[in-house]
Amino acid sequence: MNASIEIPKDSKVYLNKPYVQVFWSPINKILTSRWTGFCTFDEIKAVAQRIIDAVTLEGARKVLYDAREIEVLDEESQKYIAGAFTKEMIKAGIEYSATVSPLDVFAQFSVDDIQSSIKIPEASHNKFFQNVDEAFSWLLSK
Known part of the structure; x- marks a missing residue:
């Protein structure tokens, strides 16, 4: 199993909930979200708005989604992520994103469905x- 991401001391924390942590590293200029467990559509949408706000406030161009510990996503959440959320992230300035795949096979199916949509x-x-290390290194190279 991969080592989990620790929130660096110099990071600006936007969310720190049991199911998600969102933080900005001013040194690496990467916005990171680390997902754990199950999230409802309303939680996904609220976190997504907070992520978009952070992207706008920080002028972020790169985002890392650590989805290793997320559980399966409902169809409404998948459609939202693949559509409206992705469009808003690009509009807000994101140029590169790296997603670390879930360990749970059913959650991976959700992520695969999002990717193909x-x-x-x-x-x-x-x-x-x-x-995470490969994803982070790739983002740093951009």
Whole structure:
């Protein structure tokens, strides 16, 4: 199992809930969200808005989604992430995103469905990784 992301001391924390942590690293200029467990559609949508706000406030261009510990997502959440959320992230300034794949096979099916549903050409700069270190290194290279 991969080591979990620790929130760096110099980071600005936007959310610290049992199911998600969202933080900005001013040194690496990467916005990170770490997901744990199950989230309802309303929780997903509220967190997504907070992420978009953080992107706008920080002028973020890169985002890391650590989905290793997330559980399966309902169809409404999948459609929202693949559609409206992705469009808003691009509009807010995100150029590169890295997603660390879930360990749970059913959650991975959810992420696969999201990936195959994204039809926005600008979203082509999203890559999927099996571990956090590779995802983080890729984002740093951009």
